[in-house]
Amino acid sequence: MNPWELTTTALLACVIFLIFWCQWSQGFKRGKLPPGPTPLPFIGNILQLDMKNILASFSQLAEKYGPIYTLYFGTERVVVLYGYDILKEALIDQGDGKFSLFKKTWKQIQRFSLMTLRNFGMGKRSIEERVQEEAQCLVEKLRKTKGQPTDPTFILGCAPCNVICSILFHNRFEYNDEKFLNLMNLLKENFQVLSSPWAQVRLELFSYSVVVLYLPGKHKQFSRNIEEIKTFALERVKEHHKMLDPSNPQDYIDCYLSKMQQEKDNPQSEFDLENLIAATTDLLAAGTETTSSTLRYGLLLILKHPEVQSKVQKLPCLQEIERVIGRNRAPSIKDRQDMPYVDAGVHEIQRFIDLSPFNLAHAVTQDIQFQKYVLPKGTTIFPLLSPVLWDSKEFPNPDQFDPQHFLDKNGKFKKSDYFMPFSIGKRSCLGEGLAKMELFLFFTSILQNFTLKPVGDPNEISLKSNYVGFINIPPHYQLCFVPL
Numbered sequence: 001m002n003p004w005e006l007t008t009t010a011l012l013a014c015v016i017f018l019i020f021w022c023q024w025s026q027g028f029k030r031g032k033l034p035p036g037p038t039p040l041p042f043i044g045n046i047l048q049l050d051m052k053n054i055l056a057s058f059s060q061l062a063e064k065y066g067p068i069y070t071l072y073f074g075t076e077r078v079v080v081l082y083g084y085d086i087l088k089e090a091l092i093d094q095g096d097g098k099f100s101l102f103k104k105t106w107k108q109i110q111r112f113s114l115m116t117l118r119n120f121g122m123g124k125r126s127i128e129e130r131v132q133e134e135a136q137c138l139v140e141k142l143r144k145t146k147g148q149p150t151d152p153t154f155i156l157g158c159a160p161c162n163v164i165c166s167i168l169f170h171n172r173f174e175y176n177d178e179k180f181l182n183l184m185n186l187l188k189e190n191f192q193v194l195s196s197p198w199a200q201v202r203l204e205l206f207s208y209s210v211v212v213l214y215l216p217g218k219h220k221q222f223s224r225n226i227e228e229i230k231t232f233a234l235e236r237v238k239e240h241h242k243m244l245d246p247s248n249p250q251d252y253i254d255c256y257l258s259k260m261q262q263e264k265d266n267p268q269s270e271f272d273l274e275n276l277i278a279a280t281t282d283l284l285a286a287g288t289e290t291t292s293s294t295l296r297y298g299l300l301l302i303l304k305h306p307e308v309q310s311k312v313q314k315l316p317c318l319q320e321i322e323r324v325i326g327r328n329r330a331p332s333i334k335d336r337q338d339m340p341y342v343d344a345g346v347h348e349i350q351r352f353i354d355l356s357p358f359n360l361a362h363a364v365t366q367d368i369q370f371q372k373y374v375l376p377k378g379t380t381i382f383p384l385l386s387p388v389l390w391d392s393k394e395f396p397n398p399d400q401f402d403p404q405h406f407l408d409k410n411g412k413f414k415k416s417d418y419f420m421p422f423s424i425g426k427r428s429c430l431g432e433g434l435a436k437m438e439l440f441l442f443f444t445s446i447l448q449n450f451t452l453k454p455v456g457d458p459n460e461i462s463l464k465s466n467y468v469g470f471i472n473i474p475p476h477y478q479l480c481f482v483p484l
């Protein structure tokens with residue numbers, strides 16, 4: 001490097017340093033923030049966190065600073081909420097959406113999606129019928145494995161993806177359809193990216209800044225995959241446009257397109273094509289791997305705990321299935337109220353696996369006074385779910401998988417306010433009702449038709465997530481579905 005280049009580089013470095021320093025010091029001093037460890041310029045508190053076990057770091061910090069504290073990921077300020085009381089206060093009692101989901105503002109679309117997912121009159125078939133249809137296809141696919149050792153990842157991935165496809169596009173796909181397989185692959189890859197410890201920090205905190213372009217990692221693949229999913233959705237939307245009969249909408253896209261027509265003269269309307277593609281992509285991305293990972297983890301837990309399996313399958317659970325449903329009809333969601341043991345088992349699976357330990361990042365939408373602190377507009381909030389789902393006051397021995405956590409002394413299902421795998425408040429999971437329906441109907445249909453047999457010694461089964469990150473994905477394993 002010649003002296004001229006050297007001087008220019010040094011000057012450039014100084015300017016960048018000054019910009020960062022100003023940003024950092026401004027951000028650090030602003031407002032009356034909750035306490036927290038002192039951050040370093042540029043890197044914030046990153047060196048004080050164990051990125052391989054970030055939950056343990058969050059827990060240690062909560063012991064030191066209490067249930068609300070401030071951290072810096074680089075120059076980005078994050079306020080962590082740790083524990084049931086503080087989450088409830090922020091997400092429910094505060095209750096006016098000030099702790100909103102990060103960067104999203106399309107309220108009308110969110111309300112519409114919620115209504116449509118609850119709507120039982122979309123076309124001729126209810127959402128429950130669509131899930132039941134898929135559950136039967138799933139059972140048939142599993143029957144074809146003829147009781148041989150099988151890795152369930154693929155089959156258990158197809159079923160929830162197809163349910164969303166059926167709701168969005170009217171039709172399910174065959175499990176060997178090329179377009180469907182490609183879609184599943186894109187969704188799976190993105191879920192894996194999200195499950196690395198750095199990924200969500202990078203995507204959520206930096207995705208709106210140029211910094212992301214210079215960071216190493218798989219986020220570029222992530223964005224490319226999202227674009228491909230959007231293209232897939234756009235093709236389906238174009239097909240729907242040609243065939244639309246607004247008096248007889250068959251699926252989510254039909255309902256949306258009809259709404260778009262109704263609102264075409266309303267300048268405030270959020271119902272445009274761009275938002276339709278974004279909403280369709282969101283539902284696919286948020287509703288596929290979440291449910292399928294829960295199913296996979298659930299079966300693994302049943303294999304790992306033969307005592308629970310015998311209870312789940314032979315004693316109360318199989319009895320419950322035989323007593324309430326029998327063998328000659330498909331399970332339906334209204335059976336759940338008469339099946340406390342299965343219901344408790346499914347809740348315990350969701351509690352124990354803690355699928356989304358950190359929740360999604362939220363942000364305060366305006367300067368707010370919260371407890372004795374002032375949180376400036378834009379502050380990122382991590383309302384952690386893990387400390388609530390694993391709270392030992394509510395769930396004795398939280399690290400033990402035990403459906404009794406959700407049963408009372410009389411064997412009746414016991415609700416818990418601490419059960420919040422879907423988060424709580426205005427921005428909680430849009431698909432909660434659908435996911436609960438799928439989990440109940442899929443698990444029950446499987447147990448109604450098969451005995452689950454581990455390959456090898458159940459004591460050897462590892463439950464350790466393959467990816468220790470923002471989403472818990474179960475390890476790969478095999479099992480036998482032995483027809484009953």
Ligand code: HEM
Pocket residue numbers: 101104110117164282283286287288290291294355356359360361421422423424427428429430431432434435
């Ligand atoms: C076991 C299954 C599932 C779990 C554990 C789960 C969990 C979550 C969590 C924790 C959030 C973040 C909520 C917050 O920020 O406060 C979320 C958001 C979301 N979920 Fe789910 N989810 C599941 C299934 C589904 C399904 C089946 C769908 C689709 C139909 C879905 C659609 C969404 C959407 C669209 C959002 C974003 C909400 C928004 O933009 O306001 N989820 N989910």
